[in-house]
Amino acid sequence: MEYVYAAMLLHKAGKQVTEDAVKKVLESAGVKPDDARVKALVAALEGVDIEEAIKEAATTPAVASPPVAQAPAAQAREEKKAAKEEKKPEEAAAGLGSLFG
Numbered sequence: 001m002e003y004v005y006a007a008m009l010l011h012k013a014g015k016q017v018t019e020d021a022v023k024k025v026l027e028s029a030g031v032k033p034d035d036a037r038v039k040a041l042v043a044a045l046e047g048v049d050i051e052e053a054i055k056e057a058a059t060t061p062a063v064a065s066p067p068v069a070q071a072p073a074a075q076a077r078e079e080k081k082a083a084k085e086e087k088k089p090e091e092a093a094a095g096l097g098s099l100f101g
Contacts, residue, residue, distance in 0.1 A: 002031050003041045011050045017042060 006025040007017045015021055019038050026033040 002026060002029065003033075003037055007041060007045060008050070008054075017045055017050075 003022065003026070006022045006029075009025055010017050010021050019035075019042050022038050022041060023033045026038075
């Protein structure tokens, strides 16, 4: 993601998005650039109108994600908690009585 941010920063500053420029931005941010990723980014952006892509992304409606199912462990904890709350004091006392004969 930092590679894309570097390209956007260069574009916003009015600079050309080149391999050397992207590497310098990344290095100044403390990121060790991967040459292959830098080359891939610059190649992917070649011929792309970045300003138009930003506008298009801003006007594209966000797709609502479906609700995430509860994790099995969390669901089990919830069921256990509900079961504890449902126990009546008489049931708990009867269970203790059977321990002592």
